[in-house]
Amino acid sequence: MSTGRFGVRAGVRDGVIAVGVAAALLGTGVSGQHSATRLDVLGYVLLAAGGLALFAARRAPVPVLVVTGVCALGYQAAGFDVPAVAYLFAVYAAMRAGHRGVTVAASVAVLATLPLAALASGLDGTGEAFAQARGALEIAWLIAAGAAGEALRQAERRADEAERTREETARRRADEERLRIARELHDSLTHQISIIKVQSEVAVHVARKRGEQVPEALLAIQEAGREATRELRATLEALRDDDTSPPRGLGHVPELVERSRLTGLDATLTIEGQRQDVSAAVGRTVYRIVQESLTNIARHSAAATASVRIDYRPDALAVRIDDGGAGPATATTSTPGVGLLGMRERVTVLGGRLRAEPRGEGGFTVQAELPLDRAS
Numbered sequence: 001m002s003t004g005r006f007g008v009r010a011g012v013r014d015g016v017i018a019v020g021v022a023a024a025l026l027g028t029g030v031s032g033q034h035s036a037t038r039l040d041v042l043g044y045v046l047l048a049a050g051g052l053a054l055f056a057a058r059r060a061p062v063p064v065l066v067v068t069g070v071c072a073l074g075y076q077a078a079g080f081d082v083p084a085v086a087y088l089f090a091v092y093a094a095m096r097a098g099h100r101g102v103t104v105a106a107s108v109a110v111l112a113t114l115p116l117a118a119l120a121s122g123l124d125g126t127g128e129a130f131a132q133a134r135g136a137l138e139i140a141w142l143i144a145a146g147a148a149g150e151a152l153r154q155a156e157r158r159a160d161e162a163e164r165t166r167e168e169t170a171r172r173r174a175d176e177e178r179l180r181i182a183r184e185l186h187d188s189l190t191h192q193i194s195i196i197k198v199q200s201e202v203a204v205h206v207a208r209k210r211g212e213q214v215p216e217a218l219l220a221i222q223e224a225g226r227e228a229t230r231e232l233r234a235t236l237e238a239l240r241d242d243d244t245s246p247p248r249g250l251g252h253v254p255e256l257v258e259r260s261r262l263t264g265l266d267a268t269l270t271i272e273g274q275r276q277d278v279s280a281a282v283g284r285t286v287y288r289i290v291q292e293s294l295t296n297i298a299r300h301s302a303a304a305t306a307s308v309r310i311d312y313r314p315d316a317l318a319v320r321i322d323d324g325g326a327g328p329a330t331a332t333t334s335t336p337g338v339g340l341l342g343m344r345e346r347v348t349v350l351g352g353r354l355r356a357e358p359r360g361e362g363g364f365t366v367q368a369e370l371p372l373d374r375a376s
Contacts, residue, residue: 004188010058014054014056014057014058015055017089018051018052018053018054018055018056019051019052019058019087020059020090021050021051021054021085022048022050022051022052022086023048023051024051024085025047025048025050025051025082025085025086026044026047026048026051028047028082028083029043029044029047029075029080029082030044033114035272040073040079042074042078043074043079043080044080046071046074046075046078046080047071047075047080047082047104049067049071050067050068050071050072050075050086050087051086052086053067053071053086053090054068054086054090055088057089057090057093057094058093058201060088060235061093061094061096061097061099062094062097062099062102064090064093065087065090065091065094065099065102065103066091066106067108068084068086068087068089068090068092069084069087069090069106069109069110071086071087072084072086072087072114073110073113073114074109074117076114076117077120078226084110084248084341087110087137088145089145091098091103091107091142091145091146091149092145092146092148092149093145093149094106094149095145095146095148095149095150095153096149096150096153096156097149097153098153100150103146104146107142107146111142114358120215123172126174135359153347175238190229190292190295192296193225193228194229194298194299195230195259195262195263195298196221196225197222197225197226197228197229197299198263198264198298198299199262199263200218200221200225200230201222201225202223202264203218204218204219204222241376242334248284248287249280249283249284249286249287250278250283250284250286250287250310250367252287253269253286253287253290253308253310254269256287256290256291257293257294257308257345258271258292260294260298260306263298264268264298264304265294265298265303265304265305265306266304266305266306266307267294267305267306267307268305268306268307268308269307269309269310269314270307270308270309270310270314271309271310271311272293272309272310272311273311273312273313275312276312276372278317278372279372281349281350282317282350282370282372284315284346285346285347285352285368285370286310286319286349286368286370288323288342288343288346289319289343289346289347289354289366289368290308290319290321292340292343293306293308293321293366294306294308294321297321297323297364301323301363301364303323303324303363304324305324306321306322306323306324307321307322308320308321309321309322310356315371316352316369316370316371316372317369317370317372318367318369318370319367319368319370320365320366320367320368321365321366322359322363322364322365323363324362325362340356343356343366343368344356347368347370348372350370351370351371351372352368352369352371353368353369354367354368355367355368
């Protein structure tokens with residue numbers, strides 16, 4: 001029975017409980033009373049009302065707590081020595097709904113008032129009145145009802161939190177997978193499209209320089225490459241994340257540099273230091289930094305040369321990419337693109353440092369240093 005979920009079965013169950021408690025109270029009252037005075041009729045009404053009020057205990061626990069308490073005091077004052085069973089049910093419902101302060105205050109008030117109600121019924125001594133009050137509402141049963149309601153409330157809350165956690169975990173995993181795919185699309189597909197675009201533009205330029213007619217198919221490839229680059233960048237701009245299972249790493253850097261030569265960029269690779277095993281995350285990060293840097297040089301810079309240097313140090317792996325252009329591309333320095341932001345994110349996650357800036361003598365430099373102890 002969870003608060004706030006009022007299904008048909010819950011309503012039927014509440015009705016059965018309310019009618020059953022009312023019948024039990026009336027049965028107990030009738031078995032001990034045989035007169036038909038006006039006060040007795042009022043007592044029977046209060047017995048029935050206290051039980052039937054439990055029908056609304058799920059929807060309005062605090063009002064039901066008050067009603068059942070007043071009814072218990074009323075039929076005690078009318079001379080009915082009947083336990084306050086309905087009030088115990090109301091205490092359970094109120095505690096389950098989280099109204100602990102109100103329940104404790106109401107219970108203290110009822111416990112304090114019951115002896116007075118018993119005295120009002122015509123009992124001869126305070127001792128007898130206190131005994132009847134104690135029989136009507138045992139403190140132990142009162143505490144048990146409150147504890148049961150609180151325990152069930154805590155259990156339901158933990159179950160709800162566990163369900164929310166499972167849903168959030170599933171959503172987070174789905175988001176991580178979606179963003180991982182987006183990351184790979186940007187890092188690999190953008191690079192390949194850039195090569196197609198650059199090659200087609202070179203071919204168009206050479207054909208026009210020779211005075212030859214540029215084939216329509218080549219112009220279509222050139223325009224498609226430009227449009228694909230724009231659309232891919234716009235689509236992936238907000239989708240950046242890191243991944244721990246890289247498909248490529250340090251071993252593929254020579255292949256990447258060799259492929260860049262196909263675009264007309266005279267790229268060289270230098271590896272220094274004693275080679276050592278590095279984690280997959282570090283290897284992938286180096287690969288992506290080199291890939292993105294070479295792509296930016298081919299796309300934005302007028303440089304004809306580029307150098308890639310990987311330096312194995314005792315506690316770190318350093319990579320540096322320089323281009324031989326006359327100056328940095330405006331788009332690269334003034335407004336960092338997705339590629340540069342992605343490089344910085346990868347390096348930061350691994351606890352490293354990244355610098356991407358123009359050189360004083362001309363050209364642009366990207367430098368990254370990745371600690372091996374934190375990456376492994």
